[in-house]
Amino acid sequence: MTAHPTPPHRSGFISFVGRPNAGKSTLTNALVGEKIAIISDKPQTTRRAIRGIVNRDDAQIVIVDTPGVHRPRTLLGERLNDVVTHTLAEVDLIGFCLPANEKIGPGDRYIARSLRDSTKAPVIAIVTKTDLGKPKQIAEALLRVQTLQEDLGREFAEIIPVSAAADFQVDTLCSIIAGRLPEGPKLFLDGERTDESQQSLIEEFIREAALEEAREELPHSIAVSVSEMLPRDDSDVIDVHATLYVERSSQKPILLGHRGSRIKHIGTTARKQIESRLNMRIYLHLHISVLAEWQRDPKKIDRLGL
Ligand SMILES: Nc1nc2c(ncn2[C@@H]2O[C@H](COP(=O)(O)OP(=O)(O)OP(=O)(O)O)[C@@H](O)[C@H]2O)c(=O)[nH]1
Known part of the structure; x- marks a missing residue:
């Protein structure tokens, strides 16, 4: 019998982007397993980069939850966008959240183009809230997502449907993220779930x-x-x-x-x-x-x- 070599430990940063209400905070919470990012039915409630940490045997995933990228209307909006661009340049991976129950719109294309211009990190398309759509709608949503690749200037590293609310594919997504992070030791100590003060x-x-x-x-x-x-x-x-x-x-x-x-x-x-x-x-x-x-x-x- 040959012993399987232990896979290398991986660690790194991922940021979820998507227009307001796309389900970024909810997904972060589902992955981290604790309420850290604030959630609200109103868009733009996440005001600063909040990190949640997922500790697994094979990886440590540090989630930087950004405010929604959006066209700025106020100074606060501009600042939020600065935070976003800054954050995006530094992460290893991006999760682009696209709600299954909504059409792709100019907001999504704007985000795709921002990603094209601000980061070389691989982008995973995450079709969120699949519990709100019928299987046919989800299939259509998965196809529609591919049209964004033109604005993104590259292919999505993965396209995956999830529902944070129904706990559908959250673990699968977690494994995909873990597998795409660079090899490296833990960046934060065990037990630490957030470095937000x-x-x-x-x-x-x-x-x-x-x-x-x-x-x-x-x-x-x-x-x-x-x-x-x-x-x-x-x-x-x-x-x-x-x-x-x-x-x-x-x-x-x-x-x-x-x-x-x-x-x-x-x-x-x-x-x-x-x-x-x-x-x-x-x-x-x-x-x-x-x-x-x-x-x-x-x-x-x-x-x-x-
Ligand atoms: N049915 C269903 N609702 C969801 C799911 N994920 C999020 N939602 C709901 O969608 C709304 C927006 O979710 P958030 O996680 O706050 O979205 P966000 O992208 O972080 O929003 P901003 O902070 O505004 O950028 C909330 O009412 C959530 O309860 C899901 O998987 N299924």
Whole structure:
């Protein structure tokens, strides 16, 4: 009997791109197995590159979840696009997410051309949300995807249908990604799932809770900044002070709710998420402040660390 040689360990970075709502965050979470990127029904909720790490016996996959590439309309949009281009130039692999239940549009072609211009990394076409389509539609979607190769300027390394929601082919995708990373040792220690700072994660969780509450009224106008995290002397509780920024004073009461009921609810939801995900005990002090037109002002964006 001949012993099989152990396959080499691989490690590297992958970034998922795709237009808003393509399912990038959900896929990241399905692969990493923990809620790290924030998810929302509203597009453009992912504001910064968040890394999730998948540790396997044969590979370590570091996922850099980028905001959707899109034509910038505001300064914040431009910054997000800068982050994206910067990130794309440095990754080993790209996963281009294309929802099975939607036609390929100008947005997808724009992304394909951005990829052509900004990276030489292999691109895997991932047809997402297959649970939303019939087999015939999925087959058609897989064919349609190939037309993007013209804009991409090269062939896709793979084309694979997945559903993060129905856990269809997520493991297969994981193996494909692992197999395409360069040989190398682990880049992050075991047990580490994200290198995003605790504070940023806390901000993301609060923002997600606020979006859940005020989805209809304030789709994009909420930013969150943690100002202080103070450990208590007499217990392991940490007092976290955070501010939710809205753009207009008329938006303040929306977040406050009747007698502060909404902000209270946001606080409870966020605290529970933070405590269970980050394994810490906190007391959350939430404040609401108006930062007028923060999306268009570079100084204000800097203040929020975006
Ligand atoms: N049915 C179904 N819905 C999905 C699946 N993946 C994602 N979704 C939903 O699609 C919506 C968008 O998913 P996200 O993961 O936030 O998409 P995204 O590409 O990260 O979006 P942005 O952050 O806006 O760029 C959410 O409502 C998800 O619940 C899936 O496999 N099946």
